[in-house]
Amino acid sequence: MNVERTDPTGVTKLAAAERINFAQASTLALHEAMRTDDRVLLFGEDLADREGGGVFKITKGFSTEFGDLRVRSTPISEQAIVGAAVGAAIAGMRPVAEIMLMNFVTVAMDQLINHAAKIRYMSGGQTNVPLVIRTATGAGAGTGGQHSDMLEAWFAHTAGIKVVVPSSPADAKGLLLSAILDEEDPVIFIENTRTYRTMGAAPPPMLRVPLGKANVVREGTDVSVIGYGRPIMDALLVADRLQAEGVSVEVVDLRTVAPFDLETILASVAKTRRAVVVHEAVRNFGVGAEIVASIQEELFSDLKAPIRRVASKFSPVPYSKPLEEAFMWNAEEMYGAIRSTL
Amino acid sequence: MNVERTDPTGVTKLAAAERINFAQASTLALHEAMRTDDRVLLFGEDLADREGGGVFKITKGFSTEFGDLRVRSTPISEQAIVGAAVGAAIAGMRPVAEIMLMNFVTVAMDQLINHAAKIRYMSGGQTNVPLVIRTATGAGAGTGGQHSDMLEAWFAHTAGIKVVVPSSPADAKGLLLSAILDEEDPVIFIENTRTYRTMGAAPPPMLRVPLGKANVVREGTDVSVIGYGRPIMDALLVADRLQAEGVSVEVVDLRTVAPFDLETILASVAKTRRAVVVHEAVRNFGVGAEIVASIQEELFSDLKAPIRRVASKFSPVPYSKPLEEAFMWNAEEMYGAIRSTL
Amino acid sequence: MNPIVEEDERPSEAGAELGPEFFRTVYRKFWLIHRCDERFRAVITSGRASLIYYPVRGQELLAAAMGAVLRKDDYIVTTYRGLHDQLAKGVPIDRLWAEFLGRLDGTCKGKGGPMHITHPETGVMVTTGIVGSGLPIALGLALASQVRGDGRVTVVSFGDGASNIGAFHESLNMASLWKLPVVFFCQNNTYAEHTAYANGTSCAHVVDRAAGYAMRGVRVDGNDPAAMAGAAWAAVEWARAGKGPTLLEADTFRFKGHTIGSSSDYVPKDAIAAAEKVDPLATFRPWMIAKGYATDDQLGLIEGEIEAELDHAVEYGFASPFPPVEELLTDVHGQGVSQ
Amino acid sequence: MNPIVEEDERPSEAGAELGPEFFRTVYRKFWLIHRCDERFRAVITSGRASLIYYPVRGQELLAAAMGAVLRKDDYIVTTYRGLHDQLAKGVPIDRLWAEFLGRLDGTCKGKGGPMHITHPETGVMVTTGIVGSGLPIALGLALASQVRGDGRVTVVSFGDGASNIGAFHESLNMASLWKLPVVFFCQNNTYAEHTAYANGTSCAHVVDRAAGYAMRGVRVDGNDPAAMAGAAWAAVEWARAGKGPTLLEADTFRFKGHTIGSSSDYVPKDAIAAAEKVDPLATFRPWMIAKGYATDDQLGLIEGEIEAELDHAVEYGFASPFPPVEELLTDVHGQGVSQ
Ligand SMILES: Cc1ncc(C[n+]2csc(CCOP(=O)(O)OP(=O)(O)O)c2C)c(N)n1
Ligand SMILES: Cc1ncc(C[n+]2csc(CCOP(=O)(O)OP(=O)(O)O)c2C)c(N)n1
Ligand SMILES: [Mg+2]
């Protein structure tokens, strides 16, 4: 019997794995969601099997297993893609639309900001827009100025829309499942092309990670590192290094960037009285600024040192390797920033 | 002789006025710029005389005076409008494109973010994009969820593009003139529909107000209020009120929101050791967050109180009058915030 | 009519369904729209209410005809200039008045306002203030119907000016590829704000663009009750039968400027005069009687009933309270299991 | 050819200008593109350089023909798959190699990279990585020429897939309204990433959309040197004469997948076989000789010269240093009097 026929997506085998990577986490979450709720629809450029199952192959086999009605490749028409998701969501479906790379949301901002985010409010709560936009981005792979941006701060600044950035494959899977199956709000789910092949522990089937709750990934007492996404992995390494030097670092992973879990942040900083905020997006007017501003407002007299930010530099993403390296946040800067608070 | 023929824009009369409003400030600046530099082109929806000279009548008479080659009404095609501005700027012109209301930039973000802001950088400095986007917005006139947003934080988070929000007619005129005639970078110039008829002193002809420099509108010693745009007018009134109560408030108007004049901000706060940041955009992840984060980073041990933010609430802009009033920042909140720092 | 429509697809003037009763329904909707539009303009001009209003004077008939063709559970998406579409689809007039006035009993608790009327019970799913943005959303509504096989049709209204924005193009292409049950209803009132059709749109008729999407394209005189109803009926049935989308362009006119209070100096006098000659407000009533679809008395009765309904609606709207301030921060997010 | 082009507007195979010398220029560009593409693929496949590269194998001729028709000061805008356009327009090969490799001597100091080649001296004004976004920018370049009356033409290249995005629509409409001197050069290589033409585009040919903008539309066999050069020549002259834009669709094929290293499983074998039969790489050289435009020796000489140029360019590229880290924060802003 043909394996492709019985398990076109390969998830049966994947589901048994003890470790999975970020790409596989998305595949598993999408598959479990599709199986659980037939209102879940997938569409985006090239993602059906006729087109090879997506440029990152995350949805390979899905159109074969779930059919062409529920899984569709689209033309290069991001406004139509997001708009179709908005309409389908209002009509009671749970569309998961893919915007191949995050810079391409720039052609679909109207649908996301003026419509997806606001329709529930403007209708006085009569209609919901439970859609998920999966998109990918990230610097470090030489994709240059128009294919690498982290734009989550724009969405965070918009009431009515949620932003999720996972920092481990298990979180990616659990958060994506929650976003698709449990949310009534539009969710932007940001994957990182640089870590698609990065492995981590596989969570049990159908395990959801709720949105809106931060995760204290590592407990510590001297300083809080608060962030999300890829830099959390570096933060854990830096924390190890500092542990060896006698400094106890707490690492708080927001998981949901907006609306973020201020309570957990404040609890951590109230304890450590020092904080460093980290993210991959450029520093100026980034998500980190809001976190800093909120902390200082609430814990002003508890703080022992200025809150530092570690983020990418304020320029377009350069192509040339050494410039791209210099553009990105790095572990050394994190180390320095943490040290500076002590 | 027909006045319309000799002075179709009416600026001859206007130029003699001692007081002008914000709409007239834009008219005067555009007119002086068009007259000074024939590379200046205007285009946008309805702005030529065949279409009545614009919905706000700011460009009335311009196409008659400067001709149809330099002043054009466009179809409803914001991507084409901004893209045409990008191309014309690269080719050496100084286009001023109008996006009627700020929410409509959401359909043109790609041209602004991926292109206007980055082309200079990505070309290694070979090409400039000296365009100005004039747009208008503002809550308080019952225009609801899709016609009232302040989105300047998005642009501020993008390297390569400048953001200007004037707080007086004189500033509006001077800043717009500089943006058009002197800048090599793309500039977003944000007007406020609610204050188009608000009057102020008229500046002398051709007086430029340079970008990038904040203005200490009122000196004070006890607390710094830092902001831009419409709330600056309220801040001045609140400062009067507090003056009467024995509190000396310094008011710093950023004028250029991005890149902002950190030096002037720090000088002010170093003196007063207390700060309140104000803006019309929603509070969460707004421009204010960056200002707060920057101040606390630089002046941590000088600060006597947490820096407060006064801004609009975090929701879409509601239609119903009482809700819209509750949505907007207000002078009472400003007063309370300032008081809380003392 | 556009050549892309074959002869046998053109509906007869009536079709079985489009008889006297049908046209009496159209008339009722037509008159309701007309009087409601007039009364909005009156409360605004008189200063009793202050709001930005986009008059529909001139476009009553085409919306009434479309509304009469649609099922209650069909979906529509419309724009800021949407009163006619909303009323034709059946939105309760009193709640609509309350919404326009920003009151708690409005369709959207006063939070949306005139540019954002939503009333899912009557299929009014989205009203948008962004030109062209309804079209992509209509794709999704139609997609949901296609997946569920629920037989619903989605009609999205937009203006001539909207045919020049990117969203129009992407939507027609995708709808054609996916054979979605959607009708793209272009109400060509010859102006986009202050820009005359030909100064913004490069082709002679919006429907000329249908060929670029291999889509059924039909142009119809929106002032001709039979032609308009027939074209609406055919486009909706075409979609309902699973044959795919139609670009339906109805010629009409906007008599009262872009928004209330804005001038119309830029509109040539002779264009107005020509439009007045074919204005359904002058022609539709006599046509009903001449056709024998209703007597003068019957129409008078309808008109009287509508006046009473409107009296009630206006009163209801003004009597409704403003929403309490707590409403500012509700409905921003849904509950969701995650929360 | 599209019916919208009248017979007398169609260029003769040659036109006065398109003689032997012209085609030898085309051949030189053609061969340069071909060999340069091969060498990029070789340095990548061999592991000597690591970069994301969009091969142009199959599309050499159409770009060479267009490049030979254009003046040095004409503007072009192209895409990530733009090597052929850039070389045909005359970008120095050595600096182009340096840019692809991220080096300081690159056209953009290594800061733009392969997706963003800019070289104003040869008229390469923008290379974009966003599908469709070059078209609105081309409007502006052409607008500047129109205002200045400088006689320049702007050619913007894009793919078949790009014809489905909103920016395409807005741009063609505006260009037609304003009669801009621009050529919309659609290189239809039958795929948009992994999506075959007909699965993304609802009309039979991209050029079918020209009528929706009342625009001159021409479809040409991009593998036929005379037809391609003639169509390019006619479109450019049309624009230069102030008659307005053309939508020029050239049929071609993409032989090496979307990016280097990505599979092409989804392309049917017979489509590849059919394309191979008309591949200019097999047909153009014999055609030149058969036409008497060049001898085998002459072409061999050209090929030899190009090989030497390329040897130099590759060496130059690899020898150039990486930009110093200070370059990260330069060029973000211009100077401007305000600063
Ligand atoms: C994207 C966008 N651009 C501009 C506007 C401002 N605007 C509102 S209505 C309108 C004219 C629309 O004309 P048309 O599509 O013909 O519809 P009509 O108003 O005639 O019904 C414009 C330009 C807008 N709302 N959205
Ligand atoms: C707005 C946008 N959406 C998606 C992409 C991803 N993408 C890059 S190339 C491409 C296919 C383009 O196809 P086509 O226009 O035919 O050009 P070709 O690559 O065949 O030259 C896609 C979808 C993009 N770069 N920009
Ligand atoms: Mg119109």
Ligand SMILES: [Mg+2]
């Ligand atoms: Mg292609």
